[in-house]
Amino acid sequence: GEDVEQSLFLSVREGDSSVINCTYTDSSSTYLYWYKQEPGAGLQLLTYIFSNMDMKQDQRLTVLLNKKDKHLSLRIADTQTGDSAIYFCASIYGGATNKLIFGTGTLLAVQP
Amino acid sequence: DAGVTQSPTHLIKTRGQQVTLRCSPISGHKSVSWYQQVLGQGPQFIFQYYEKEERGRGNFPDRFSARQFPNYSSELNVNALLLGDSALYLCASSLVAANTEAFFGQGTRLTVV
Numbered sequence: 001g002e003d004v005e006q007s008l009f010l011s012v013r014e015g016d017s018s019v020i021n022c023t024y025t026d027s028s029s030t031y032l033y034w035y036k037q038e039p040g041a042g043l044q045l046l047t048y049i050f051s052n053m054d055m056k057q058d059q060r061l062t063v064l065l066n067k068k069d070k071h072l073s074l075r076i077a078d079t080q081t082g083d084s085a086i087y088f089c090a091s092i093y094g095g096a097t098n099k100l101i102f103g104t105g106t107l108l109a110v111q112p
Numbered sequence: 113d114a115g116v117t118q119s120p121t122h123l124i125k126t127r128g129q130q131v132t133l134r135c136s137p138i139s140g141h142k143s144v145s146w147y148q149q150v151l152g153q154g155p156q157f158i159f160q161y162y163e164k165e166e167r168g169r170g171n172f173p174d175r176f177s178a179r180q181f182p183n184y185s186s187e188l189n190v191n192a193l194l195l196g197d198s199a200l201y202l203c204a205s206s207l208v209a210a211n212t213e214a215f216f217g218q219g220t221r222l223t224v225v
Contacts, residue, residue: 004154030211042116042202043155043216088154097168098145098206098214102154 002026006089006103013111018076020106022089025070029091032065033100034074037086046074046087076108084110114139116205116217124223125193133188133220135203143167144186145204145214146178155202161186162209190222198224 003025012018024032030051035043049056049063049072056063062075076083086105093099117136125131137144143162147155157170161180180186190197200221204214 031213033213035216040221042218043204045213045215048213090154092211093157096210097160098143098204098210098212099157099160099168099170100145100147100155100204100214101157104152104154 002091002093002101004089004091004101004103006087006106008104009107009109011109011111012079014079014081016079018079018083018108018110020074020076020087020089020108022072022074022103023070024072024089024091024101026091026093026101027067027070029093031092032063032072033090033092034061034063035088035090035102037088037105039085043088079108079110081110081112084108116203116215118201118203118217118220120220121218122221122223124225127193127195127224129193130189130191131193131222133190133201133203133222134185135188135205135217136185137203137205138215141205141207141215142184143206143209144180144184145206146186146188147202147204147216148172149200149202149219151199158188160209167209193224195224198222 033048090100145160146158149155159178160168200219
């Protein structure tokens with residue numbers, strides 16, 4: 001079956017690094033995504049990684065993929081109060097659609 | 113360039129009524145997907161349309177239907193509304209049908225009373 005799991009909550013201090021973890025079950029997922037959702041808003045695409053990559057860096061964001069363990073992580077360097085939001089991991093279901101399977105989201109709280 | 117636009121932003125309906133939600137994708141994008149996000153959960157896939165044809169359907173009852181127009185905009189219809197249909201409905205736009213980035217609109221907050 002298709003499933004994506006995330007831890008529910010993470011609290012960090014401003015300036016520290018944040019690491020948000022995700023596990024997925026669908027080994028045929030070609031792309032894995034990270035989205036950010038602020039209160040009352042839609043989803044903002046942060047970054048994504050193709051399944052044949054191990055790592056992708058994009059400014060303060062680093063994505064690590066362990067395909068063997070089906071584990072994905074998002075590291076945010078120098079976390080700021082503006083990074084406080086819910087972060088969703090999503091995998092593409094596979095096949096001929098763009099169906100995304102989302103985790104339940106991780107609430108990141110950044111303390112000043 | 114405009115991003116994904118959805119209308120209306122908020123809506124209150126009574127149980128048993130019908131509702132239509134609208135989405136305009138990013139210019140040049142030919143695929144639109146609809147998701148339901150219940151409070152405290154991740155979005156759940158409802159439909160995907162590409163070039164006016166249904167490409168995928170999630171595990172939702174037949175009360176939910178959608179269509180895509182020649183200009184690639186889309187409507188989501190929900191009949192016989194239930195209290196449990198209260199949610200944020202998100203539209204995602206993508207360039208092609210599969211394996212590509214999906215960009216989301218701000219959503220329509222539907223409250224059923």
